[in-house]
Amino acid sequence: MTLNDGGGLYDNSGLCDTLISDCNAAIKAVVSGQYIQFCAMMVQITQKIMNLKKGIAADLEARDKTIHDLNIMLDHMQQKLTGLPVDNEDDGGAENDH
Numbered sequence: 001m002t003l004n005d006g007g008g009l010y011d012n013s014g015l016c017d018t019l020i021s022d023c024n025a026a027i028k029a030v031v032s033g034q035y036i037q038f039c040a041m042m043v044q045i046t047q048k049i050m051n052l053k054k055g056i057a058a059d060l061e062a063r064d065k066t067i068h069d070l071n072i073m074l075d076h077m078q079q080k081l082t083g084l085p086v087d088n089e090d091d092g093g094a095e096n097d098h
Contacts, residue, residue: 012055019048 004014026041075086 012052012059015048015052015055019045019052022048 022045029038079086
């Protein structure tokens with residue numbers, strides 16, 4: 001899937017870029033007396049910020065899952081190499097997943 005292609009799908013960085021552009025356009029609208037257009041742009045900006053917030057939360061959740069999965073893999077490898085059971089309380093009980 002291509003992101004930031006102008007087709008409406010953006011990653012968090014691309015969404016920030018569109019927000020910057022929208023802020024500039026909103027200022028132009030209000031200065032030129034296009035108040036309804038300005039209000040509509042503010043609604044769009046708010047919706048984009050809400051989507052950005054959800055995207056950041058999803059990215060953090062995915063990062064935490066990746067870290068957890070890698071810790072489990074590391075524990076498995078350590079146990080395989082040493083033959084000793086791994087006692088690691090920092091990975092949320094991954095030692096029980098072996």
